[in-house]
Amino acid sequence: MAYKIEETCISCGACAAECPVNAIEQGDTIFVVNADTCIDCGNCANVCPVGAPVAE
Numbered sequence: 001m002a003y004k005i006e007e008t009c010i011s012c013g014a015c016a017a018e019c020p021v022n023a024i025e026q027g028d029t030i031f032v033v034n035a036d037t038c039i040d041c042g043n044c045a046n047v048c049p050v051g052a053p054v055a056e
């Protein structure tokens with residue numbers, strides 16, 4: 001299990017700043033979660049202004 005960032009991401013960067021394990025990086029178009037590192041804490045979903053991170 002891991003969170004995934006959907007295409008609605010506006011690349012604000014808020015989630016990356018709140019991830020305790022630095023699992024979020026800026027990708028080519030949107031921010032991306034490293035599924036191998038994510039610990040499913042939900043911080044990214046809680047701070048995202050557009051609800052882009054979703055639990056898989």
Ligand code: SF4
Nearest residue numbers: 019038039041042044
């Ligand atoms: S759920 Fe937590 S650990 Fe996973 S990407 Fe989001 S903030 Fe990082």
Ligand code: SF4
Nearest residue numbers: 009010012013015048
């Ligand atoms: S907080 Fe939401 S909109 Fe901002 S970079 Fe993260 S996923 Fe994208």
